[in-house]
Amino acid sequence: MHLYAATFLWISCLLPSQVDLLNNGLARTPPMGWLAWERFRCDIDCKDDPDNCISEKLFRTMGDLLVKEGYKDVGYEYVNIDDCWLTHSRNAKNQLEADPTRFPSGIKNLSSYIHNLGLKLGIYEDFGTKTCAGYPGILFQMDTDAQTFADWGVDMLKLDGCNVPTELMPYGYPAMGYYLNQTGRPIVYSCEWPAYQTKEPDYQAIAQSCNLWRNYDDIQDSWDSLKGIIDFYGDDKGNFSMFAGPGAWNDPDMLIIGNYGLSYDQQRVQMAMWAIMASPLLMGNDLRHIAPESKAILQNKNVIAINQDPMGKMGKRVIKNNDIQVWTRPVMPTGSYAFTIVNYGVYGTPAKLNYKLSDMGISGSKSYLITEVFDGSKIGVHTTSDVVTYSVNPTGVFMGKAVPQ
16 A cells, blocks of 8 residues: 555645646547557567557558548548557666567657558557556556657547556546646546546546546447447436537547458448547547448448537437437537437337437527438428337337427
8 A cells, every 4th residue: 555655645746736627629429440459459469460460450450441431531530559569677767668579660760650540549558557458558657658648749648547546547647638738749638537436537537637538338249239328318417518628538448340240221321420429530440341231331421511510519318218318419500410229129120210309409590401311311391299110120229410490
């Protein structure tokens, strides 16, 4: 306990006079890109699995594919390293170092390569003594490590929360944000702070300190995992949705579209819901091996436009009725709404669902033009009291937009 008591005193010395609110002007819309963890985990066996191990080769390849396959053109710009990139000890100057076998050119060289593609590089660390996989953490080295990341040209930091008491997080996470700002380099700051809290998180403090934050379990490659996240966000315990907005986003974790666990309709559900929830769009897949229909979902410009809407309002669940959920989100142009109708049911035929716009909390205009977002087709002009029938596939979604007329 002496170590942690000293840590508390050390971090406390930074507060409140030295730690400013993050306020870095970044992530005004939810960040978009690619992140290694979901698909590649902590594979460090480059001898027997050279194409899939955590290495500079993997990240260069994914950067190349973001550009070549059109992902960059629709907004995906970050190539993000997760855990297991480090050596198991710091160097003689007490600095972090990438594993020299798997990253022989170093992170700065990798960063330059990614930047030359017109993309940005993200990196992973942990607030504790060690990362979740057992590599060196940043505890007691925040200023040194923040400067190292800046010197390397890093554009985003994901800071995990393993191997540290949770009571230190309200001090340590803001402190790291302060040190990132002090470098003078714009670095988007992704925090795992609320995901580790055993009591209700202080979302106001989190939103003032982080650009995005994980607040639920890691996503797994399954429909059940996806539903669990949607339900958690729908329950909105602590009203965390109110703290989302330009520069500060709730992060329900990676897009698993293009992997193994979701059907075509379930992949549409994730894309639609991440758009409605104003969530970061960080793909956790293998861009070398992705079905055309999955790629089309990920690159759907209409859905991405909802996600990136400049108002930055997070959608909320307004109806929950057995297997059916309805969510709405205010979007531009002023007075418009995006909405989703999600069907958890597994019955072998689409559900025919009747709703008035007023049932969905959509009001303010006498009539609205309703379009289906994925394909842009027009449903028609309806008043808020008209009953409109929507067909929603089993474990599927209808995503609409209502624009005042």
